[in-house]
Amino acid sequence: MSGDDLERLQRWEDNGAQWEIVSLRPDSATIALLRCDAGEEVDRFTTRDARVLALCRRRRD
DSSP: OOSOHHHHHHHHHHTTOEEEEEEEOSSOEEEEEEOTTTOOEEEEEEEOOHHHHHHHHHHHO
16 A cells, blocks of 8 residues: 555544454554445555554554
8 A cells, every 4th residue: 555544544534434453463454444324344455554553553452
């Protein structure tokens, strides 16, 4: 995934949608982007962005 993945997640949340961690590894995370109404998955991406990894780890704790 190229671009700013942290900003992508922030925009997703700002628009009322949710996201969930599909997989969290030491060096990458796979994120599912979910619809705001029924929680259906509409997209998925894998990132190595250290800021997103830190956010995912905080969310899991």
